Amino acid sequence: MSRLAIGLCLLVIALFAASLLIGPAGTAPGESLSALIAGDGGPLTLVMREIRLPRAILALMIGASLGLAGAAMQGYLRNPLAEPGLIGVSGSAALGAVLSLQTGLAAAFALALPLSALLGALIGMGLVMALAGPRGGSLTLILAGIAVSALAAALTSLVLNLSPNPFAASEIVFWMMGSLADRSLTHVMLALPLMALGGVLLALVGRGLDALTLGEDAAGAMGIDLRRLRLTIVTGTACVVGAGTAVAGAIGFVGLVVPHVLRPLVGARPSRLLWASALGGAAMLLAADIAVRVILPARDLKLGVVTALVGAPLFLHLILKLRTARI
Amino acid sequence: MLASHRASDPRRGSGRRGAAARLAPAALAALAALAPAARADPPGRVVSMNLCTDQLAMLIADEGQLHSVSHVALDPRASAMADEAARHTINHGRAEEVYLMQPDLVVTSTLSARHSTAMLRRLGIPVITLAPANSLKDVHDRILEMGAALGQTDRARAIAAAFDEDLARLRATAAARPSAVLYYANGYTLGDQTLAGQILLAAGFSNAASAAGYKSGTRMPLEVLAMTVPDTVITSSRYPGASRAEDIMDHPVVQTLRRTTTAATIADHDWLCGTPHVLRAIEKLVHTRRALQGDGP
Structure with a gap:
């Protein structure tokens, strides 16, 4: 366990540092870091503290929470296709966020934006769980997810098209694909409370998920309250996905790819997969956010483009594997 | 004026x-009589x-x-x-x-x-x-x-x-030209080769975006804006409803660069089209520049 943990931690630290050092301003690494830490009040300090630091922190937080949410949902549903983006939780969170922005609720009090996204995520997640049922197979889960995603995406587009703001309609892409460009520490502070709450909730479900691998009856016999486990996972996932989507849009596939890659490395134990996926998710989103800056520095390429390019082939591979397993 | x-x-x-x-x-x-075929x-x-x-x-x-x-x-x-x-x-x-x-x-x-x-x-x-x-x-x-x-x-x-x-009459002959960047939603900037850029020049500013290589209209990353350190940032006025594109005006970097109390905004109706109304935009900017340079309007 410890070797994997150390390796993942080193990877996250290296990517976090790279994220701080790469950007269109193109400054020397040593100079940048001293401006970040010492802070001489010059323009480079402004760039490091107000632009790159928030961006790197958000990539770390959101990536970790998406990885964690993916691992928890897959453990609970015992289905490798369960992922917040694919089953429409991120899309519903985006709808909640867009509604609160366009109605002016987000301007009324600080936490209105993440709370609305949380509400959207809860409704989306509740719908999918109700449609697919607790024992729903892969097919029903994915179908329910497609229905909820499509509905949320259509309503988000509708709200943005109805907005009196001429820029709103072009932001449909942002809400569907996600981006960390031009975020500030304000956004970190907006996302932090809910994300921390959700993270703690999800970190507590490891024992329950381990027990659940033996089946629901065995888990019940081991003293696991399945209804409470379900409630914790739904709330935790909605918290982290809602908070992340509110500030960065819906970023897909992180929660699918990361647990899938790490599962063999942790001996397929859900409790160990939780923390490993959190670290792995942070690494993946940091890397994706570096990639969008390196490939098209001036264009704000969306994060979802990169994560989908990595994730979609893997998704196909998973479907093929599930099909052969059934036969 | x-x-x-x-x-x-x-x-x-x-x-x-x-x-x-x-x-x-x-x-x-009279014209018709003089030049019937004109x-x-x-x-x-x-x-x-x-x-x-x-x-x-x-x-x-x-x-x-x-x-x-x-x-x-x-x-x-x-x-x-x-x-x-x-x-x-x-x-x-x-x-x-x-x-x-x-x-x-x-x-x-x-x-x-x-x-x-x-x-x-x-x-x-x-x-x-x-x-x-x-x-x-x-x-x-x-x-x-x-x-x-x-x-x-x-x-x-x-x-x-x-x-x-x-x-x-309006065109400034200012000796010292303060530098400014025109900053629009989505981080768009306009350089010297645009109407808005020419309005800025006519009002006696120098365009810091052009100096940084942004001659026409393109996205200028926030980082580059921070590193060019213009004397002021002139931002576009906001439309009703919310948009992420316009949120960039509230970013701490833009707010820090707009520290001057006379920070101007671009009123689209005077800036968008090549009509005599651009004179109003120039006139307002001249006031901004004078306030910035401290010799009153």
Whole structure:
């Protein structure tokens, strides 16, 4: 366990540092870091503290929470296709966020934006769980997810098209694909409370998920309250996905790819997969956010483009594997 | 400064047009007698399909000559002549509705929907397109082009001459030019080779975005903006409803660079189109610059 943990931690630290050092301003690494830490009040300090630091922190937080949410949902549903983006939780969170922005609720009090996204995520997640049922197979889960995603995406587009703001309609892409460009520490502070709450909730479900691998009856016999486990996972996932989507849009596939890659490395134990996926998710989103800056520095390429390019082939591979397993 | 108001005030403009209309029959008769082959009759029913041609046409057309303007001209945020526009029939730039208005002439921008103008031409309606203005010289030229299109050459010449005169009066001869960046939603900036860039220069600023290599209109990353350290950042005014694109104006970097209390905003209605209204934008910016340089308005 410890070797994997150390390796993942080193990877996250290296990517976090790279994220701080790469950007269109193109400054020397040593100079940048001293401006970040010492802070001489010059323009480079402004760039490091107000632009790159928030961006790197958000990539770390959101990536970790998406990885964690993916691992928890897959453990609970015992289905490798369960992922917040694919089953429409991120899309519903985006709808909640867009509604609160366009109605002016987000301007009324600080936490209105993440709370609305949380509400959207809860409704989306509740719908999918109700449609697919607790024992729903892969097919029903994915179908329910497609229905909820499509509905949320259509309503988000509708709200943005109805907005009196001429820029709103072009932001449909942002809400569907996600981006960390031009975020500030304000956004970190907006996302932090809910994300921390959700993270703690999800970190507590490891024992329950381990027990659940033996089946629901065995888990019940081991003293696991399945209804409470379900409630914790739904709330935790909605918290982290809602908070992340509110500030960065819906970023897909992180929660699918990361647990899938790490599962063999942790001996397929859900409790160990939780923390490993959190670290792995942070690494993946940091890397994706570096990639969008390196490939098209001036264009704000969306994060979802990169994560989908990595994730979609893997998704196909998973479907093929599930099909052969059934036969 | 009074002269510029006179040139750009729509009510005054229509007053002058009233006077011109009273004089027009005699003058036209005289012209027609002198040069019968010079031109056909001016088009009697003109439709404009673009915000900028809307405003030029409203300034130059004869009473009753301009039948319809685009719906954008009604929006006071984008249009400097919203009140005037409300007195015309409104179109939405669609070929079908414009055709049904049976115009003698359609004027629009070279940037407007090509399939609509192509369709109108196929249906046999003459369409004249005007290129967008990228400089203050272009403003002068567009006024004359619109005058030629509407058959109001003399009036257009007078408006263009008044524009040149007012511009010469306003154009700053400041020794020290403070640097500024024009910063729009989505982090867009405009360099020297644009109308907004020329407005900035005419008001006595230097364009820090151009100095950093952003000559025309492109996205300028926030980091690059922070590193160029302009004396002030002039941001675009906000539209109702929320957008992430406009959130960039609230970013701590932009707020830090706008530390001056006289930080100006771009009022779209005076900046968007190459009409004499750009003089108002220049005049406001001159005040901003003077306040910035500390010698009062």
